[in-house]
Amino acid sequence: MTSRSRVIKDIMEFLVLVSFCYFENLLFKGVEIYMVNAELQHNPYLLETEVKFNGQEPKINSQIEKFENKLLADWVRDVPRMFYDEMNGYDFDLFFSGTEYDFQKLQQTFISLGVTPDQVRLIMRNELEDAEIKSNEIRDLIEWLRKNRNRQFDFDDFCDANRSLLEETFSCIVIRGKDEVPEDLTFTLENVKSVDEIAGTNLTYVPVVFVIEAETIQLFRNDLLALLGRKDVEQNQLFFCISPAMDKEYVVRFISDLGIEEPQIISQIDDGNVATYIKNYPMVAYVGEVIRVFEDEVNTLDDHLKAKNEQSAIENAEVYEQISELEHVIEKVKVSDMRFVDLDNYSGGNRFNDLKTELEEMIRKWKSRKTKVVGDVEIDRNSTEYEQELARYLGEFYRKAIEHFGFEKERIEREFSEIYLRQPLDSEYKPEGLEVTIPDNVEVNGIKSVLLELQEERYEEKTDFLDFFKAKSSTEPKELVRVVTCYLEKWREKAIELVIPVVEQYISESQENLKGYYDELARKYHAKLSELHELKVNEKNGIASQLSEDERMLQADNDWLVVIKDQLARIERG
Numbered sequence: 001m002t003s004r005s006r007v008i009k010d011i012m013e014f015l016v017l018v019s020f021c022y023f024e025n026l027l028f029k030g031v032e033i034y035m036v037n038a039e040l041q042h043n044p045y046l047l048e049t050e051v052k053f054n055g056q057e058p059k060i061n062s063q064i065e066k067f068e069n070k071l072l073a074d075w076v077r078d079v080p081r082m083f084y085d086e087m088n089g090y091d092f093d094l095f096f097s098g099t100e101y102d103f104q105k106l107q108q109t110f111i112s113l114g115v116t117p118d119q120v121r122l123i124m125r126n127e128l129e130d131a132e133i134k135s136n137e138i139r140d141l142i143e144w145l146r147k148n149r150n151r152q153f154d155f156d157d158f159c160d161a162n163r164s165l166l167e168e169t170f171s172c173i174v175i176r177g178k179d180e181v182p183e184d185l186t187f188t189l190e191n192v193k194s195v196d197e198i199a200g201t202n203l204t205y206v207p208v209v210f211v212i213e214a215e216t217i218q219l220f221r222n223d224l225l226a227l228l229g230r231k232d233v234e235q236n237q238l239f240f241c242i243s244p245a246m247d248k249e250y251v252v253r254f255i256s257d258l259g260i261e262e263p264q265i266i267s268q269i270d271d272g273n274v275a276t277y278i279k280n281y282p283m284v285a286y287v288g289e290v291i292r293v294f295e296d297e298v299n300t301l302d303d304h305l306k307a308k309n310e311q312s313a314i315e316n317a318e319v320y321e322q323i324s325e326l327e328h329v330i331e332k333v334k335v336s337d338m339r340f341v342d343l344d345n346y347s348g349g350n351r352f353n354d355l356k357t358e359l360e361e362m363i364r365k366w367k368s369r370k371t372k373v374v375g376d377v378e379i380d381r382n383s384t385e386y387e388q389e390l391a392r393y394l395g396e397f398y399r400k401a402i403e404h405f406g407f408e409k410e411r412i413e414r415e416f417s418e419i420y421l422r423q424p425l426d427s428e429y430k431p432e433g434l435e436v437t438i439p440d441n442v443e444v445n446g447i448k449s450v451l452l453e454l455q456e457e458r459y460e461e462k463t464d465f466l467d468f469f470k471a472k473s474s475t476e477p478k479e480l481v482r483v484v485t486c487y488l489e490k491w492r493e494k495a496i497e498l499v500i501p502v503v504e505q506y507i508s509e510s511q512e513n514l515k516g517y518y519d520e521l522a523r524k525y526h527a528k529l530s531e532l533h534e535l536k537v538n539e540k541n542g543i544a545s546q547l548s549e550d551e552r553m554l555q556a557d558n559d560w561l562v563v564i565k566d567q568l569a570r571i572e573r574g
Contacts, residue, residue: 037093038083042072042102043128044280045288046572053086062086072102073236073280076109080120090119095347097126101280126344129574131283137571138290142166144567150560151553152301162293168286170278173198174269175223177211177241182270187278189269195223204232205282207274209266212251213243224258237281239264239274287571294568301561309558312551319546323555326540330533332423334566337529339419340522342574346515348411351404352507359397359503363390363495372487379455379486387448390495397503398441405438405510412518420525425532431524436517439509442502450494455486 041050049068051058058064063082067075084090096103103124110120129137145155159166170187177191192198208227212220227233240263242251248265255263266273313320366389373382421427461478544555 036087036091037095038087039095039097039125040079040106041097041126043573044071044073044099044102044284045131045134045291047071047288053083058086071281071284072098073105074234076102076105079106080110080113080115083120090115093121093123093350095123095125097124097128097344099128099130099280100124101130101276103127121350123347123350124345125347126342131279131287134287134571135283137567137574138287141294141564141567141571145564148560148563150557152304152557152561153297158297165286165289165293170282170286172207172209172269172274172278173201173203174209174211176213176216176219177209177269182268185270186275194219195226202232203227203230203237205237205285207237207239207277208233209239209241209269209274211241211243212246214246217246217251217254221254221258224255224260228259235260235262236264237277239266239277241266241268291568291572294564298561298564298568305554305557305561308554312554316547316551319543322543323540326536326543329424330536330540333425333529333533333536336419336423337526337533340416340526340529343519343522346511346518348408348518349404349507349511349514351408352401352510355397355400355404356500356503356507359393360496360500362393363499364492366492366495367488368492370488372485374483374485376484379452379484382486382488383448383451383491386451386491386495390444390447390499394444394499394503398506401506401510402438405514408514409436409517412514412521416521416525420529423529423532425536426528429528431521431528434517434520434524436513439506439513442506444498444502447495447498450498451486451491454490454494455484457482457484459483 037054039050039052042048047069049064049072051064063078063085067078072079083092083094094106096106103122107122110122142159145153145158149155171190172187174189174191175195176193177189179191181189210220210224224238227238228235238260240251240255242248242265252263252265264273313324366386367382373379420429459480460483462481544552547555
């Protein structure tokens with residue numbers, strides 16, 4: 001190599017090293033150079049699905065398009081393949097927003113396909129309330145409307161027009177079951193003798209339980225095939241209760257042979273499986289339908305009031321201008337506040353796990369090309385060296401972890417401040433009285449003594465140079481010497497066993513402390529925004545008092561409608 005080539009080579013190596021150190025430093029400071037992640041948001045009540053890959057929308061004609069208006073539970077099996085294709089393989093974070101049920105289904109699907117949590121790291125970003133809670137919120141809204149009547153809305157006519165929907169009960173059909181009804185069921189049971197009785201019944205999202213006994217198995221076969229031929233029946237709404245007197249394995253094979261891919265076997269009606277289905281299918285559909293009915297009603301009322309508001313605004317331009325400005329401010333305060341009320345789950349601090357992985361790799365790489373050390377002196381020297389290296393590795397982990405802890409704290413504060421400042425009031429506010437503690441570093445002591453316990457001892461015949469000259473037939477007994485050996489892979493595994501649990505505990509405490517700070521800071525901002533909201537509402541009411549009686553009534557109508565809109569928004573997305 002010429003001197004010129006050598007200089008160029010040295011310069012290039014130096015530039016590569018500098019670049020690497022720069023990017024590594026950025027990473028350790030919490031700056032994400034390239035995030036490998038995907039997002040999946042699914043609202044089963046509104047049938048809305050939003051997907052992003054590394055912050056980008058799916059490609060045109062993506063497979064996801066055909067599922068956007070369907071329940072995630074109906075196409076969850078396709079998610080791993082689609083995300084694998086879009087992300088060019090696994091090894092990414094998947095942030096999910098939706099119900100706990102859908103999140104669990106998503107987890108189960110990846111696991112069933114052999115995709116480990118290390119390959120796809122599923123994180124619940126924002127949990128949507130389940131259908132049971134939503135149903136209770138709908139009842140609360142109806143009760144509020146009953147108590148807070150308004151001249152623009154005939155509550156009784158609304159209830160009469162939607163009685164079948166608002167008084168919805170959830171039922172389960174049992175074929176050839178017994179008449180006894182278990183106590184404390186959250187749904188009603190309807191016993192029938194054959195599928196002929198339900199030929200004219202709409203079975204969409206209605207769970208059907210087959211009671212299978214030896215004397216009725218052939219009748220069961222005909223009933224099952226008849227249901228599978230219907231367009232309003234899906235396999236996931238069918239359940240099978242097998243008599244204890246029958247061979248369960250035989251019956252399951254029998255059911256599978258009839259076309260059921262994964263037979264849902266239950267021991268009894270009230271074992272929770274049917275209730276889970278009802279909560280996540282017919283109840284979800286019910287919530288979605290009620291939302292649509294209320295939205296239609298709200299839109300009609302909104303249009304009706306809009307015309308009256310326009311006329312009133314012309315006659316009282318000055319007052320209405322003040323009210324309009326205040327309503328604009330109030331809305332901004334409300335939007336900021338809702339971000340704190342419906343707060344995303346804390347999902348930061350993932351860099352801690354990256355640091356743990358880096359630490360584990362360093363532990364495993366120590367003298368990875370060497371198999372063993374032999375002799376007391378070498379064992380003592382190497383065990384001392386490894387103990388010192390482990391202490392250094394752990395110290396480096398703590399340094400980076402503390403640095404990341406500080407970065408996360410600052411990121412949370414910056415994010416919340418930006419949300420708060422989206423409204424125009426009291427921009428100087430800073431939450432006080434909050435502390436967040438960094439866990440104390442924990443040393444792992446006595447590693448050397450543990451490593452020394454792993455030495456293997458044996459005795460071998462002593463050999464020396466003179467043995468070569470001794471007669472081969474010599475029967476002279478040879479001296480036995482002690483030989484001690486330590487296998488380095490056992491040392492490395494033991495080091496992992498000792499160090500990693502300590503690190504995991506440190507990470508867990510760090511994340512818990514940050515989560516506590518995250519939640520408490522959000523509560524502080526929520527309290528402040530609630531205070532500002534109340535202040536501006538009172539100011540608006542004071543200005544509205546200048547209006548005539550009719551105009552004040554109109555303003556009351558508007559406020560009444562705003563309350564409904566807020567409650568409806570809560571049901572839709574809370």
